[in-house]
Amino acid sequence: MHQLQAPGRAVRAMAEWAKHLGGIKGVVLDISGVLYDGGGEGGGVPIPGSIEAVEKIKASGLKLRFCTNETQATRGKFVAKLQRLGFNILVNEVTAPAPAACRILKERNLRPHLLVHDDLVPEFDQLDKANPNCVVIGDAADNLSYKNLNEAFRVLIGLENPILISLGRGRYYKETDGLKLDVGVYMKALEYACDVQAEVVGKPSKMFFQSALAEMEVEPQQAIMIGDDIVNDVGGAQQCGMRALQVRTGKYRPCDEQHPEVKADGYVNNLAEAVDIIVKQLHK
Amino acid sequence: MAARRVLKAVLVDLSGTLHIEDSAVPGSQEALKRLRNAPVAIRFVTNTTKESKRDLLERLKTLEFDIAEDEIFTSLTAARNLLEQKQVRPLLLVDDNALQDFKGIPTNDPNAVVVGLAPEHFNYQMMNKAFRLILDGAPLIAIHKARYYKRKDGLALGPGPFVTGLEYATDTKATVVGKPETTFFLEALSGTGCKPEETVMIGDDCRDDVGGAQHAGMLGILVKTGKYRAADEDKINPAPYLTCESFPQAVDHILQHLL
Numbered sequence: 001m002h003q004l005q006a007p008g009r010a011v012r013a014m015a016e017w018a019k020h021l022g023g024i025k026g027v028v029l030d031i032s033g034v035l036y037d038g039g040g041e042g043g044g045v046p047i048p049g050s051i052e053a054v055e056k057i058k059a060s061g062l063k064l065r066f067c068t069n070e071t072q073a074t075r076g077k078f079v080a081k082l083q084r085l086g087f088n089i090l091v092n093e094v095t096a097p098a099p100a101a102c103r104i105l106k107e108r109n110l111r112p113h114l115l116v117h118d119d120l121v122p123e124f125d126q127l128d129k130a131n132p133n134c135v136v137i138g139d140a141a142d143n144l145s146y147k148n149l150n151e152a153f154r155v156l157i158g159l160e161n162p163i164l165i166s167l168g169r170g171r172y173y174k175e176t177d178g179l180k181l182d183v184g185v186y187m188k189a190l191e192y193a194c195d196v197q198a199e200v201v202g203k204p205s206k207m208f209f210q211s212a213l214a215e216m217e218v219e220p221q222q223a224i225m226i227g228d229d230i231v232n233d234v235g236g237a238q239q240c241g242m243r244a245l246q247v248r249t250g251k252y253r254p255c256d257e258q259h260p261e262v263k264a265d266g267y268v269n270n271l272a273e274a275v276d277i278i279v280k281q282l283h284k
Numbered sequence: 285m286a287a288r289r290v291l292k293a294v295l296v297d298l299s300g301t302l303h304i305e306d307s308a309v310p311g312s313q314e315a316l317k318r319l320r321n322a323p324v325a326i327r328f329v330t331n332t333t334k335e336s337k338r339d340l341l342e343r344l345k346t347l348e349f350d351i352a353e354d355e356i357f358t359s360l361t362a363a364r365n366l367l368e369q370k371q372v373r374p375l376l377l378v379d380d381n382a383l384q385d386f387k388g389i390p391t392n393d394p395n396a397v398v399v400g401l402a403p404e405h406f407n408y409q410m411m412n413k414a415f416r417l418i419l420d421g422a423p424l425i426a427i428h429k430a431r432y433y434k435r436k437d438g439l440a441l442g443p444g445p446f447v448t449g450l451e452y453a454t455d456t457k458a459t460v461v462g463k464p465e466t467t468f469f470l471e472a473l474s475g476t477g478c479k480p481e482e483t484v485m486i487g488d489d490c491r492d493d494v495g496g497a498q499h500a501g502m503l504g505i506l507v508k509t510g511k512y513r514a515a516d517e518d519k520i521n522p523a524p525y526l527t528c529e530s531f532p533q534a535v536d537h538i539l540q541h542l543l
């Protein structure tokens with residue numbers, strides 16, 4: 001169980017990072033671990049306070065964008081699920097890896113061998129998949145079988161110029177029944193097997209954050225990212241010049257606050273707390 | 285070439301060097317006989333994790349190789365030794381056949397993870413199980429980290445990629461007990477009374493057989509059978525002492541030049 005900070009310390013700690021919120025015009029939200037925990041019947045469970053927090057941001061005049069690496073469904077299906085859970089979210093507010101990957105594949109004339117979740121496949125319908133000259137790997141859950149990994153491996157090892165595109169590089173994510181291995185683990189497996197380096201589409205790639213900021217029409221210095229992954233959400237956003245908060249929900253583990261390389265601009269118990277503080281600062 | 289060494293021991297890889305699945309590499313049985321006429325100790329070393337020592341012996345006897353059980357040193361043996369030393373209870377991601385070599389080691393309520401070549405266990409559910417144990421502090425022991433191996437139907441992923449993935453997921457490092465670890469090669473020599481400098485290793489895996497052996501102070505001969513792929517010899521530094529067609533040619537070279 002995560003340790004929620006005692007109110008006294010929390011208030012002083014919050015005051016610190018709240019002082020540095022000047023100039024914030026836009027909020028970028030991670031989804032899994034911030035809005036909800038996936039898995040189980042109904043596809044997931046909202047994190048307490050998150051539905052209201054999203055409403056609060058929208059009512060505040062701040063710009064809002066959702067930035068996710070979730071690739072277990074098309075954007076349409078994924079957003080529909082979140083709407084069913086009560087979230088005020090639209091497809092055109094979401095930056096996700098598959099559409100970005102498709103653009104890249106088209107630009108470079110790449111024909112992908114897909115190792116992705118079944119429900120993501122439709123995102124790639126427009127692409128020629130015959131005679132693949134690259135492999136695209138996503139968080140495919142049970143599709144990450146030995147047989148499927150082997151097939152992807154054989155495509156790569158048979159190419160003179162092996163190209164591996166990974167939709168994210170996360171280590172694990174949280175579902176309602178515990179922590180589960182994320183795409184980054186299998187990306188590393190294929191990198192090791194084929195002695196190649198993957199190209200990452202999705203957090204923490206700079207290009208991915210920049211495209212989200214472009215959609216919002218805010219500069220990095222005017223944006224704040226809120227996520228549960230200290231490296232891919234917080235670290236990635238900071239590398240772009242954004243501020244970033246880590247929530248203590250989702251995949252958060254206490255050791256994240258002592259990460260050797262990444263120091264969040266602030267640590268908050270959950271999205272609701274973060275939004276309360278951000279919106280209060282706005283009105284000062 | 286460096287000053288002539290005195291050769292006293294020969295280590296021979298099995299899969300890909302003496303045989304490929306159920307076929308012997310042509311001429312190898314006879315080459316082994318000729319090697320036995322020389323004054324050298326011979327050990328058969330293998331990272332094969334799908335078979336117990338007894339299985340290996342059966343197959344080699346069927347292929348008409350003259351080999352004794354105590355001449356075989358496997359990475360399974362090395363793993364078992366480590367488990368006993370650490371006194372841990374493993375989740376064994378190893379082939380069913382290999383379980384024999386772990387008889388007597390308790391596996392209830394595991395607090396360690398052992399990964400061998402076990403395609404049937406490398407599914408998402410089992411990988412998650414292993415991941416959660418390691419995240420909670422269980423040591424990760426890899427029988428070896430081979431990237432891939434040759435099956436009759438083509439190349440196939442070895443345990444290396446899965447071990448690497450688990451290391452990344454948990455931000456830990458596995459203890460590797462098989463080739464190309466130096467301790468594996470040194471342990472293989474125990475009982476022969478020979479030193480690494482007096483030993484030659486023959487194998488088809490440039491990095492794991494030849495690279496590993498040379499790093500341990502031995503000479504390495506790379507054979508172009510099994511998982512060998514063109515220009516593998518350019519991938520290690522220093523390069524193999526010798527690259528040749530197959531085991532019989534390696535034996536020829538030893539008999540003509542190293543004794």
